[in-house]
Each structure stands twice: as structure tokens, then as C-alpha cells.
Amino acid sequence: MLLNIQELTVSYGGIRAVRDISFGIESGELVALIGPNGAGKSTILRAIVGLVPVEKGKILFEEKQINGQPTHMIVRNGIVLAPEGRQIFGRLSVTENLTLATFALKNTATFNEDVERVFELFPVLRERKNQQAGTLSGGEQQMLCIGRALIEKPKLLLLDEPSLGLAPLLIKEIFQIIKRLHTEGTTILLVEQNARIALKVADRGLIIESGNIVLEDSGKGLLSNPDIKKHYLGG
Numbered sequence: 001m002l003l004n005i006q007e008l009t010v011s012y013g014g015i016r017a018v019r020d021i022s023f024g025i026e027s028g029e030l031v032a033l034i035g036p037n038g039a040g041k042s043t044i045l046r047a048i049v050g051l052v053p054v055e056k057g058k059i060l061f062e063e064k065q066i067n068g069q070p071t072h073m074i075v076r077n078g079i080v081l082a083p084e085g086r087q088i089f090g091r092l093s094v095t096e097n098l099t100l101a102t103f104a105l106k107n108t109a110t111f112n113e114d115v116e117r118v119f120e121l122f123p124v125l126r127e128r129k130n131q132q133a134g135t136l137s138g139g140e141q142q143m144l145c146i147g148r149a150l151i152e153k154p155k156l157l158l159l160d161e162p163s164l165g166l167a168p169l170l171i172k173e174i175f176q177i178i179k180r181l182h183t184e185g186t187t188i189l190l191v192e193q194n195a196r197i198a199l200k201v202a203d204r205g206l207i208i209e210s211g212n213i214v215l216e217d218s219g220k221g222l223l224s225n226p227d228i229k230k231h232y233l234g235g
């Protein structure tokens with residue numbers, strides 16, 4: 001198992017956001033975390049990369065415990081988060097944002113090839129490579145956010161709400177890329193409000209409510225589950 005989460009509990013100042021959650025991800029899988037606002041999905045991603053402390057439980061990556069390690073070490077070991085809200089540097093150009101992503105890396109020798117691959121996946125970023133990132137459209141910023149994560153060579157890519165605030169056509173485009181990354185072998189853990197589109201690309205989905213996993217099934221299984229249809233897929 002590439003990632004193995006055992007009885008993970010995370011709290012913010014005494015308030016439990018994630019309660020005793022266990023799940024694993026096999027190499028090559030695309031797993032989606034689905035659930036309402038505030039269910040704890042982003043907190044799970046933040047705990048995996050060490051941005052919030054683990055109160056109880058263990059996170060194993062390639063069989064080794066990573067909770068307790070500093071974030072830059074976790075990134076260097078191959079887990080990269082494309083955060084909710086993108087968090088790119090608005091005053092810097094597209095290329096400068098991609099360059100900054102190499103700071104956590106030990107080996108930057110392949111940077112030019114890696115940027116080439118990002119530009120191949122997202123041709124619009126090549127056209128805008130010298131443009132200030134803050135002036136990109138929402139969709140382009142999301143592409144840059146994913147592109148920046150790819151520069152860090154993830155063995156496990158964590159995507160937090162990639163569809164947030166985007167028009168349907170752009171959501172489709174972003175998800176085509178996510179599907180392609182998956183097909184090409186990247187292991188992905190995806191948090192998404194748009195349950196339908198996420199479950200369509202996911203091998204497996206976990207439904208998270210109030211910090212607990214309440215249901216787990218294949219993407220297909222969840223898409224045809226009457227309860228999920230009613231509560232998450234608009235009937």
C-alpha cells in the first residue's frame with residue numbers, strides 16, 4: 001500500500017475535525033473523498049502533508065511513518081498538495097511560480113523537461129508563461145496550481161477542490177487532465193464538492209461526514225447508490 005492511514009484523529013483547539021479514520025491507497029489508484037462542507041476532507045489532506053498536527057493515529061507512506069516529519073521532507077519524499085484556493089504567487093509570473101516549486105527538491109536537473117511537460121498538459125500556460133499569475137483566469141490559476149505540484153514529482157498527488165469556482169467547461173477540462181495523470185500512473189487523492197465528476201474519474205470513493213468515513217465503494221458503485229444520488233448527486 002502506498003499510503004496507509006491508521007486511526008487518524010485531528011482536532012483544532014479541542015474540536016475534533018477528523019475522528020479515528022482509517023483508509024489506504026494503492027499505488028496507481030485515484031481515490032475521491034466526498035462530503036459536505038466542514039466534514040474534515042481538507043483536514044485529512046493537511047494532516048498527510050504535515051500542515052496540521054496528528055493528535056492520534058499514524059500515517060504511513062511507503063511503509064514508513066511520516067506524521068511528525070516536517071512538510072518539506074514529506075514533499076521531498078513524494079507527497080504533494082495542490083491546495084484549495086490555489087495559493088499561487090500572484091505578483092510572480094507563471095514560470096517563476098513553477099521555478100519556486102523546485103525549492104523542496106533535492107534534484108532540479110530535470111526542471112526544463114518538467115516545465116515542458118506542464119506546458120504540454122496545459123498549453124495555455126505556455127502562452128502566458130511571462131504573465132503575472134494573479135492576472136490569470138480562475139481556470140488558468142488552477143492549471144498553474146496543478147502544474148506547480150507536478151514539478152515536485154509527486155508519487156502521491158493530493159488535489160483539494162480543483163473545480164472550486166470554475167465554469168462547467170473548465171471543470172471538464174481540468175478533470176480530463178486529472179484523468180490523464182491517473183492513466184499515466186500518478187496516484188491521486190482527490191477532495192471534491194462536485195461529487196458526480198469526481199466519482200466518474202475515481203477508482204474508489206470515501207464518503208466523509210462529521211469527521212468519519214460513513215461509506216466506501218467503487219466510483220461506479222457510489223454513482224449508482226440511491227442514498228448517494230439523493231444526497232450528493234442532486235437526485
Ligand code: ATP
Pocket residue numbers: 012016017035036037038039040041042043044
Ligand atoms: P470544505 O470543503 O468546506 O473545506 P472540509 O470537509 O474540507 O470542508 P475541513 O476544512 O477539513 O472540512 O474542516 C473540518 C472542520 O474543522 C470544520 O468544522 C472546520 O470549521 C474546522 N476547521 C478547519 N480548519 C480549521 C482551523 N484552522 N481552525 C479551527 N477549525 C478549523
